Structures are given as structure tokens and as C-alpha cells.
């Protein structure tokens with residue numbers, strides 16, 4: 606498989622819950638997708654093989670099969686993913702949005718597992734057009750869908766301000782929401798959610814696992830972590846262990862030892 | 877014009893009144909009964925609750941501590957603590 610994401614990018618996805626790739630899509634295909642989006646139609650059957658259920662003809666059929674996009678999908682959910690959900694988001698010109706921070710779908714406790722969402726921006730999306738906002742690193746914090754809309758502002762919140770052809774890929778559990786479109790132009794974004802069909806281990810380019818940059822990436826502070834940074838870091842280390850097939854991995858002060866180092870227990874009691 | 881209550885909430889990772897909020901929200905009834913267009917704010921209006929108190933805000937709720945058990949002591953969810961601040965302001969037309 607070509608165009609796999611790097612070990613460093615995978616660590617970024619683990620730490621921050623999203624990746625952004627500019628210039629993924631040629632201009633003419635962006636334009637064709639933008640035209641097709643409004644009439645693309647309803648949901649496909651949830652949980653069916655993506656390759657079978659997703660149209661092969663048309664611009665959006667082509668979009669998610671571009672080699673770079675296919676490499677990105679493979680890196681995160683592996684081969685043969687399932688279609689889960691899609692949405693053509695249209696925020697009309699001069700549409701205002703109040704607080705709406707949320708997690709998509711319903712609360713999701715699955716360990717060593719994540720769904721991905723691909724957000725494609727077919728037109729230039731400047732700040733005042735109100736591209737989707739995200740709270741980087743929030744994907745380990747389980748909440749019930751929209752109850753977090755009381756968080757009007759979060760330290761480190763960021764949003765999609767990007768040129769046409771940009772892809773965001775994000776962990777479905779990332780906190781996010783919509784923003785006001787203050788321009789005279791409609792805003793378009795196309796979202797697709799996929800599920801893995803097998804363990805999400807080692808599907809990315811694993812050649813740089815030993816890069817000293819990786820512990821620094823995993824230790825990223827996004828702004829809001831405060832007193833809970835160490836607990837965030839433990840969650841990131843757990844997921845990194847899993848996706849990179851390094852079950853004993855830890856960094857810095859090795860906080861995971863506070864759970865795992867237990868010489869007082871007999872062999873059969875150790876977890 | 878009558879004065880009505882404005883609320884400012886600091887969502888925190890520790891309950892003290894001098895910690896930096898992780899998130900915040902304004903419920904300024906003096907300005908209206910909903911937030912129709914959320915204007916982004918990169919930083920909280922005050923660096924902590926005490927700075928807000930020096931600007932006339934009253935603390936009407938400070939969080940209790942949470943007891944942690946082995947089962948959920950490592951689990952993460954909504955921010956665990958919050959400070960609720962109140963101030964009365966002149967009512968403006970909606």
C-alpha cells in the first residue's frame with residue numbers, strides 16, 4: 606500500500622485525535638465534488654463494506670479512492686473498512702451558530718479501537734466562513750453527545766481554516782462543533798465515517814518508531830489539560846502501545862508503572 | 877433599567893479559585909436569553925476566578941473534591957470541577 610502515514614503522524618493522531626492534510630485533492634475534482642455534494646443522496650446501509658457500498662462512479666466515488674486518501678484510510682483503520690455514516694454539511698451564507706460542542710454518535714468506551722471521520726473541504730474555507738472547530742486531544746474524554754455544549758470556549762480549541770482540497774481525518778470521539786458563517790457564500794464540507802474490520806495494529810508506516818520526536822509528540826499539551834495532563838498521557842501511551850505493537854512502551858516518568866509494577870502480587874494475580 | 881444576573885462559569889481540572897480554567901462559558905442574561913452567534917475567545921476573560929472576583933464577580937459555587945477509586949481513578953470525561961461566578965448588570969434590549 607502506498608501513501609501510508611508516517612510513524613510521527615500516527616503519534617500525532619494518537620496524541621491530538623486528528624490530522625490535517627492540505628492539497629490532497631486536485632482543483633477540478635474539488636469542483637466536481639462540490640457540485641455533486643448537494644444531490645449525493647442518503648445514507649448507505651450502516652456497517653457494510655465501504656468498497657461495495659460506496660458509489661464507484663462520480664466525483665465523490667473517485668475522491669475517497671484517490672491513492673493518497675486510500676493510504677490515509679488504510680493507515681488508520683486497515684484494509685476493508687466498513688461504511689458507517691456520511692453527511693454533506695452545508696452552512697448557508699450568514700447562518701449563525703451558538704454553542705454546540707459535542708461528540709458524534711453516542712458515548713463510546715471501546716478500548717484499542719477507534720472509528721475515523723474524514724472531513725473534506727471542497728472550497729476555500731476562510732476563518733469567517735466558520736469551518737468545523739475541534740478540541741485537540743479531547744478524544745479520550747467520554748461524554749454523552751451534546752452535554753458538553755456548556756463548554757462555549759476551551760483553551761486550545763482550533764478550527765478548519767483551509768484551502769480547497771484539504772482533508773481532516775479525526776477520531777470520532779474528538780469534541781467538535783459548527784461555527785457561524787459570516788460570509789455571503791455557503792460553506793461546504795463532506796464527512797465520511799468508517800469502521801475498522803480488524804485490529805488497528807501496524808497499518809501505518811512503522812519505520813520510524815524509534816524517532817526521539819515521538820515521545821515529544823505524545824507529550825503534546827493542547828492548552829486545556831491542566832492537572833489532568835498525566836492522565837491524558839497515560840491514555841495516549843496505552844493507544845500508542847496498541848497501534849504500534851509495543852506492549853511495554855512508556856515515556857518520561859513512566860506513569861503506567863503505577864498500575865503495572867506490582868511485585869507484591871503472586872504471578873497469577875498480576876494484571 | 878433593572879439589573880439582572882450574569883453568570884460566568886470556569887470549568888477546571890482542580891477546584892481551587894486560583895487555577896487557570898480549561899474551558900469557560902458566559903450566560904449573560906443582561907444581553908439576551910440565548911447565544912445565537914458564538915464569538916470565539918482564545919483566552920478566558922480572567923486568568924482565574926480570583927482575578928474575576930477583583931473585577932466585581934461573586935463566587936456562588938466552588939466545587940467539592942471527588943473521591944477516586946481504583947476502578948475509575950484513571951478515567952476521563954467532562955472537566956471535573958467548576959467555579960460559578962455571578963454579577964448583576966443593566967438589562968439591555970434583546
Ligand SMILES: [Fe+2]
Nearest residue numbers: 707708709781
Ligand atoms: Fe458532529
